Amino acid sequence: MKNFLVLTSAVLALAVAGCGSDSSSGGSQGSDSSSGSSSSSSSSSSSGAAAQSGNVAVDIKGFAFTPKDLTVKKGTKITWTNDDSAAHNVTAGDNTFKSKTLNQGDTYSWTADKAGQWDYVCTFHANMTAHITVTG
Numbered sequence: 001m002k003n004f005l006v007l008t009s010a011v012l013a014l015a016v017a018g019c020g021s022d023s024s025s026g027g028s029q030g031s032d033s034s035s036g037s038s039s040s041s042s043s044s045s046s047s048g049a050a051a052q053s054g055n056v057a058v059d060i061k062g063f064a065f066t067p068k069d070l071t072v073k074k075g076t077k078i079t080w081t082n083d084d085s086a087a088h089n090v091t092a093g094d095n096t097f098k099s100k101t102l103n104q105g106d107t108y109s110w111t112a113d114k115a116g117q118w119d120y121v122c123t124f125h126a127n128m129t130a131h132i133t134v135t136g
């Protein structure tokens with residue numbers, strides 16, 4: 001009889017404690033994980049560390065290339081689109097890829113067929129610099 005009472009109160013205490021810790025930790029974990037995942041995903045996308053593949057677009061807008069730093073896998077087709085009313089071009093430092101003059105709405109594509117790193121510019125606007133990394 002005495003043992004039964006002890007056991008019963010122990011089970012009750014566990015149930016109460018379990019309930020309490022479940023709801024409190026569940027609530028804090030939910031807000032922690034949601035804020036944590038959103039901040040980590042935004043930081044990883046802004047760093048651009050992950051290599052993209054398939055078809056990748058680069059916007060030419062506001063006298064800048066976006067993204068300015070791009071990492072892609074070998075075989076990726078990169079397409080630049082000039083969204084500015086001003087004319088621009090895409091010219092690699094070593095001429096590995098080089099567009100004609102792109103007027104507004106024009107596009108230029110280069111398939112990254114070898115691994116390496118390229119700085120490129122718009123030769124009309126020397127401050128329009130950008131960088132491409134192609135992983136093997």
Ligand SMILES: [Cu+2]
Nearest residue numbers: 088122124125
């Ligand atoms: Cu330009």
